[in-house]
Structures are given as structure tokens and as C-alpha cells.
Amino acid sequence: MSDSKIPSVRVRFAPSPTGFLHIGGARTALFNWLFARRHGGIFILRIEDTDEVRSTEDSVQAILRGMSWLGLDWDEGPSLSSKDEVRGSSGPYYQMQRLDLYRKYSDQLLNEGKAYRCYCTSEELEAMRTRAMLAKRPPKYDGRCRNLTAAQRSEKETEGRKAVIRFKTPTDGVTQFDDIVRAHVAFENSLLDDFVLLKASGVPTYQFAVVVDDYLMKITHVVRGDDHLSNTPRQILIFEALGWGEFVKGLKFAHLSMILGPDGTRLSKRHGATSVEEYERQGYLPEAMMNYLALLGWSTEDSQQLFTRDDLISKFELERCGKSPSIFDPTKLLWMNGEYIRKTGPDEFLKRATPFIKEAGLMSAELTGDQFNYFKACVALEQEKAKLLTDVPKLIDFMVKDDYPMDEKSVEKVLKAPGAIGLLLEMKPRLDALTDFTAAGIEKFCKDFAVEKGIKNGAVFHPLRVATSGRQQGPSLFHYMEVLGKPKVIARIQKTCAAPDIR
RNA sequence: GGCGCCAUCGUCUAGCCUGGUUUAGGACGCCGCCCUCUCAAGGCGGAGAUCACGGGUUCAAAUCCCGUUGGCGCCA
Numbered sequence: 352m353s354d355s356k357i358p359s360v361r362v363r364f365a366p367s368p369t370g371f372l373h374i375g376g377a378r379t380a381l382f383n384w385l386f387a388r389r390h391g392g393i394f395i396l397r398i399e400d401t402d403e404v405r406s407t408e409d410s411v412q413a414i415l416r417g418m419s420w421l422g423l424d425w426d427e428g429p430s431l432s433s434k435d436e437v438r439g440s441s442g443p444y445y446q447m448q449r450l451d452l453y454r455k456y457s458d459q460l461l462n463e464g465k466a467y468r469c470y471c472t473s474e475e476l477e478a479m480r481t482r483a484m485l486a487k488r489p490p491k492y493d494g495r496c497r498n499l500t501a502a503q504r505s506e507k508e509t510e511g512r513k514a515v516i517r518f519k520t521p522t523d524g525v526t527q528f529d530d531i532v533r534a535h536v537a538f539e540n541s542l543l544d545d546f547v548l549l550k551a552s553g554v555p556t557y558q559f560a561v562v563v564d565d566y567l568m569k570i571t572h573v574v575r576g577d578d579h580l581s582n583t584p585r586q587i588l589i590f591e592a593l594g595w596g597e598f599v600k601g602l603k604f605a606h607l608s609m610i611l612g613p614d615g616t617r618l619s620k621r622h623g624a625t626s627v628e629e630y631e632r633q634g635y636l637p638e639a640m641m642n643y644l645a646l647l648g649w650s651t652e653d654s655q656q657l658f659t660r661d662d663l664i665s666k667f668e669l670e671r672c673g674k675s676p677s678i679f680d681p682t683k684l685l686w687m688n689g690e691y692i693r694k695t696g697p698d699e700f701l702k703r704a705t706p707f708i709k710e711a712g713l714m715s716a717e718l719t720g721d722q723f724n725y726f727k728a729c730v731a732l733e734q735e736k737a738k739l740l741t742d743v744p745k746l747i748d749f750m751v752k753d754d755y756p757m758d759e760k761s762v763e764k765v766l767k768a769p770g771a772i773g774l775l776l777e778m779k780p781r782l783d784a785l786t787d788f789t790a791a792g793i794e795k796f797c798k799d800f801a802v803e804k805g806i807k808n809g810a811v812f813h814p815l816r817v818a819t820s821g822r823q824q825g826p827s828l829f830h831y832m833e834v835l836g837k838p839k840v841i842a843r844i845q846k847t848c849a850a851p852d853i854r
Numbered sequence: 855g856g857c858g859c860c861a862u863c864g865u866c867u868a869g870c871c872u873g874g875u876u877u878a879g880g881a882c883g884c885c886g887c888c889c890u891c892u893c894a895a896g897g898c899g900g901a902g903a904u905c906a907c908g909g910g911u912u913c914a915a916a917u918c919c920c921g922u923u924g925g926c927g928c929c930a
Contacts, residue, residue, distance in 0.1 A: 393909075477930095479928055481930090488855075489856045489857080491929075533859070535859095537858095542856070577860090577927065578860065579927095581859085581929075584927090609926070643866095646867080653868075653879095654868050654881065656881050657881095673866095675859095676859095677865085677867085678866080679866095680882070682882065683907065685882095686881090689895090693895075729923070733894090735891070735894060809891065812891040812892080813891075816892070824891095824893040825893070828891055
């Protein structure tokens with residue numbers, strides 16, 4: 352294999368499958384994906400399922416679904432369609448399937464004296480911690496198992512004590528690195544303790560697994576949340592101990608700022624919807640979500656707001672990511688979703704809205720061609736008003752159902768106004784006789800009628816609207832009347848005028 | 855407790871590296887006007903930031919330096 356001088360970009364998104372894909376995770380995934388696509392690189396999805404009690408396969412599936420919905424396709428990683436299918440050749444992509452690899456490298460560290468077995472029980476560790484706290488000292492492991500003799504070790508082992516493997520952290524020196532978004536960061540080694548690499552169960556800790564995997568998967572850029580910044584020196588130390596110093600030197604880090612809730616604290620369930628799938632259910636468009644997420648911690652110099660997917664890919668730069676945390680603003684997301692809805696073509700819009708219309712019970716499973724066109728016309732009339740796909744059913748229901756509800760206030764104000772019903776009764780036969788029952792034809796009729804009666808347009812339009820739609824707000828009166836068609840319009844006027852509680 | 859990171863309108867942010875062109879720009883939201891058959895959308899305009907605070911450096915600082923405070927994160 353002839354390695355080229357410039358390694359192609361390889362990035363990863365490495366979620367812990369302990370829940371859904373949440374907003375913060377989606378943003379991290381998006382930035383990795385954008386960066387990979389921008390540079391023609393590889394985007395890897397790695398499942399960090401070493402939390403044995405909280406990890407579930409359901410979560411894995413939820414994360415894969417969330418990413419797919421957002422349009423974040425990965426080049427390597429588990430497959431969404433089949434559990435056994437895998438893409439890419441640097442797997443396995445589940446950390447729990449890589450245990451032998453972690454064992455191999457921890458053994459290497461053990462043999463080279465760069466790590467050691469620690470037999471301390473959790474009680475001992477706990478005592479150590481409380482003592483440190485009382486003495487106002489940082490609660491770090493005191494290294495008591497660091498220099499155990501072989502005799503001491505076998506004594507512990509015959510006692511049946513389980514051992515974890517700890518890293519021999521250098522007691523002096525400084526570990527530093529250059530971060531693409533944070534610039535230069537430095538940490539004193541003496542402040543770090545001998546942290547655990549491998550738990551007694553043989554399962555690696557986060558730190559260790561990440562290092563082994565990033566090396567083996569030939570990652571070139573680590574793009575992740577800010578919350579991992581202070582973990583980075585530990586990882587660099589492990590890389591170096593493993594003899595991968597050259598590799599880390601070339602590894603670029605980019606620590607993204609956190610996403611906070613409206614109250615400035617870490618985004619959590621308390622703040623309402625936090626999972627990507629929940630936004631899907633609420634009727635958000637994935638394009639809008641992607642656009643909004645991209646602007647959380649990244650911006651262009653001209654502060655552009657709306658981007659197509661390709662626009663994002665061609666303009667995205669890690670260097671332009673901000674350092675300060677950002678607060679997730681649902682209001683702006685909602686606005687942006689409306690923008691995307693308005694940009695959608697009519698056919699596409701109906702297609703997107705269909706599941707929500709069906710869910711509301713307004714559309715049957717199978718549609719005839721005529722019915723399809725009817726829905727398309729209805730939806731098109733309300734498209735510019737919808738901010739969410741879930742708005743669509745309640746916006747079009749009066750056109751779809753004949754037993755649409757009559758809004759009481761509207762009836763009171765408009766239909767019960769003096770003369771309103773009389774006007775409707777007079778218009779009914781004439782509308783029925785109207786040959787040009789199009790928006791333009793209806794409009795002309797209504798305006799002529801107003802002139803003839805010597806009243807304002809509104810005095811004609813408003814009663815007609817309430818009589819045929821049950822409310823005062825809706826699409827353009829003439830346009831929806833055309834869509835409804837003459838028979839329905841006449842029937843509705845008839846029904847309204849005959850209603851006992853209106854006259 | 856230690857260490858680290860961050861700090862521009864309510865919110866997302868531009869500008870900061872390479873001080874003066876900034877009476878600090880854009881977007882969401884808010885307010886008003888216009889358009890109009892209603893509601894939206896759209897157009898126009900407005901309010902909203904002593905650039906966290908305090909010291910320096912400089913003829914000149916949001917921009918450079920030091921300190922303070924606050925928020926957040928990590929370590930357990």
C-alpha cells in the first residue's frame with residue numbers, strides 16, 4: 352500500500368447508544384459529515400457501547416434512523432437495513448465487538464511497564480476519595496498499586512481479587528495540543544491520576560477505546576463536543592505510550608461548543624423535545640433541521656441564514672466554528688421550517704404532508720387520481736401558511752370534510768350580523784347559475800354583487816367565507832371555492848342558512 | 855476542591871488574528887406601516903448591545919496585554 356503524503360480525511364461520529372439521537376449529538380454528527388463531504392473524505396459511524404448497563408440495540412437503531420432522516424449518510428459503520436450487514440473495512444464498528452483489540456493493547460502497555468494492575472476495591476477507592484475531599488485535595492487515585500511487587504500481586508490474586516488496568520500517567524511535564532477551534536491548549540500531567548484503561552470485566556473505559564479505535568480506523572480529525580476537551584490530554588498520553596506518537600501529532604482536534612437549553616443549562620428533557628425523531632414527529636423537515644443545526648456554532652462571514660445542503664457542504668469550515676456555547680432556539684427553528692415548507696414544490700409538499708394528513712384521519716389509504724389532485728389543490732392553497740407538517744391537517748380539514756366545525760365566534764360575528772343570511776340566500780341561486788365557476792369568475796360575481804347591493808366587498812366576502820368554511824380565516828376565498836366546486840359550495844350555503852341556531 | 859474552556863442586542867451570530875473604514879452589521883423574535891377578501895407570506899421602518907467588569911498599552915481598543923467576576927465542562 353503506497354501511502355500518499357496527504358492522508359484523505361477520515362472522521363467519525365461515535366455516539367453511546369444509551370438513548371435517542373439528541374440535538375447535540377446530531378449537531379456533532381452533522382459537523383463531521385459536512386467536513387467529510389466537503390473534503391471528499393470518509394465519514395465513519397462507530398458505536399461506543401461500552402456502557403454495559405445503559406447501551407441498547409434499540410438506541411443504536413434510533414440513532415441510525417435519526418441520522419438517516421437528517422440525510423447524514425455514513426461510509427463506514429453498521430447498516431440501518433440489516434443488523435448483520437456492515438459497511439467499510441475498518442470494523443467491527445461496535446466497541447463491544449472489539450474487546451480482543453483493547454486487551455491486546457492493554458497487554459502491550461502492561462508488558463512495557465506503562466500500565467499496571469490495580470486490585471483496589473470500590474470501598475477502598477471510595478474511602479480514598481472521601482479522605483481527599485476532607486483534606487480539600489483533588490480526589491485522585493493515589494497510585495498505591497503502581498509499584499506492587501510480583502509477590503504482592505500474586506497474593507492479591509490468590510485472594511481472588513479482580514484487577515483493573517491503570518495507566519501509569521507521567522508525574523511531570525505538560526501535555527499540549529492545538530485545537531482547530533480552541534487554538535492552543537495545555538494541561539499539566541501532574542494533575543492527572545492513574546486512570547483506568549480496562550475494567551475488571553475486560554471492557555475498556557471511554558478513553559482507552561477511543562484511542563485504540565481512532566488509531567486503528569486511521570482517523571484524521573477528531574470533531575466532538577467541548578465536554579471532551581479535558582479528556583484529550585489523557586488520550587494523547589495513551590497514544591504516545593502505545594508508540595503512536597507520530598499518529599497523534601498528525602491528528603487534528605476540533606472541540607465544538609456545547610448546545611444549551613433556553614435557561615443556559617445543558618440541553619435536557621426538561622427543555623422539551625430533544626430527540627431528532629421527536630422533531631420529525633412534530634412535522635419538521637430534515638432540511639430545515641440540518642440548516643438550523645449548522646448555524647449552531649458555525650457561521651459564514653456574511654452571516655448567511657439559509658443554505659441548501661450543497662451550499663453547506665461547500666461553505667463549511669471547522670475554522671469558522673465558534674467557541675462559545677449556544678442556546679437552542681426553537682422559535683428560530685420553527686421560522687426556518689416555514690421557510691423550507693414554502694420553498695417546497697407542490698407535489699413534494701403533498702408527499703411530505705401525506706403521512707400527517709392520514710394520521711389525522713383525513714385521507715384514506717388509497718387515493719384515486721381525482722382525490723389525489725383534490726388534496727394537492729387543497730394543500731397548495733395552505734402551503735405558505737404552514738410552519739409544520741402537522742399544521743396541514745387542521746388547515747385543510749374544512750375543504751376535505753363536509754362536517755367541518757362552525758367556529759362559534761365567527762358565526763356570532765359574521766353570520767348573525769343583520770342581513771347576512773338574506774344576502775347568502777340571494778347569492779345562492781345566482782352562484783348556482785354562474786357558468787364561470789373559477790376563482791376569477793367567482794370574484795367578479797361577488798364584486799358585482801356588492802356594487803349592485805351598494806355594500807362593501809367585505810359584507811359579501813365574509814358571510815360567504817364563514818358559511819362555506821366555518822371560520823373567518825383561511826385561504827383566498829375565491830380560490831378555495833373553485834377547488835371545492837359549485838355543488839359543494841351551494842350545498843354548504845344551503846346547510847348554513849338552514850341551521851336553526853344561526854337564523 | 856483542582857484544572858480547563860467561554861463571555862458582542864432576549865436568542866443565533868458578523869466583526870477580533872492583521873487596532874482606526876463601526877454612529878458595532880445580519881438573522882429569529884418583538885413593535886409599527888404598506889399590500890390585502892380573512893389569516894399568512896411579502897415589502898418597508900423601528901425599538902433592542904455603555905462589545906461581562908476593572909485596569910493598562912496606544913494619538914486611537916469590541917479588537918492587543920493583565921486581573922476580576924460569572925457561566926459551563928472535566929476529573930470522583
